[in-house]
Amino acid sequence: DTGVSQDPRHKITKRGQNVTFRCDPISEHNRLYWYRQTLGQGPEFLTYFQNEAQLEKSRLLSDRFSAERPKGSFSTLEIQRTEQGDSAMYLCASSLVGLSGRNEKLFFGSGTQLSVL
Amino acid sequence: GEDVEQSLFLSVREGDSSVINCTYTDSSSTYLYWYKQEPGAGLQLLTYIFSNMDMKQDQRLTVLLNKKDKHLSLRIADTQTGDSAIYFCAERGGNTGKLIFGQGTTLQVKP
Secondary structure (H helix, E strand, O other): OOOOEEEOOEEEEOOOOOEEEEEEOOOOOOEEEEEEEOOOOOOEEEEEEEOOEEEEEOOOOOOOEEEEOOOOOOEEEEEOOOOHHHOEEEEEEEEOOOOOOOOOOOEEOOOEEEEEO | OOOEEEOOEEEEEOOOOEEEEEEEOOOOOOEEEEEEEOOOOOEEEEEEEEOOOOEEEEOOEEEEEEOOOOEEEEEEOOOOHHHOEEEEEEEEOOOOOOEEEOOOEEEEEEO
């Protein structure tokens, strides 16, 4: 399977614990995005990387959230001191863009469903 | 701020056409997208349209864009039970993949 893969598919944790999710993008895709989706809503942008550089972060991304893409390939999203409001589906997407950045097509993974008890 | 609105639910009979509507507020949107999400799955890109176009057809899918009214629609011809899913409209204003999504329209196809 050469699509975007995310691990784990599901994570149940207790409030206050730290969790980390991993995303493996499509090979050679230079951009990687994290989105969050709550029940009955569309995905909301969290952050994105161009290669290893984190270029934009949403105001939704509090100080408890940190994302990395150390070698410009896979990415991790860590949530520290989880709260019940963090319960959501965390989606990763990747794309390959040229210099113009036109018509960027995002390919999404199946997501990690986080439940904070 | 930017906002994308969709109706929440649509029910059609198999073989009929489905029309899913979307309105957006950002007049600087460059591309508009339609994604499909099946239960437990990620989002699948169905089609997109550039803001200087008013129509795009791709097999059973027809996208209509009314830029003046900031209205986008997705028509699915000969709707099948396998088309049952949630459909998201999304707009892209800048030069990145930061998309603003609507809340999704659940399409129910009855046999």
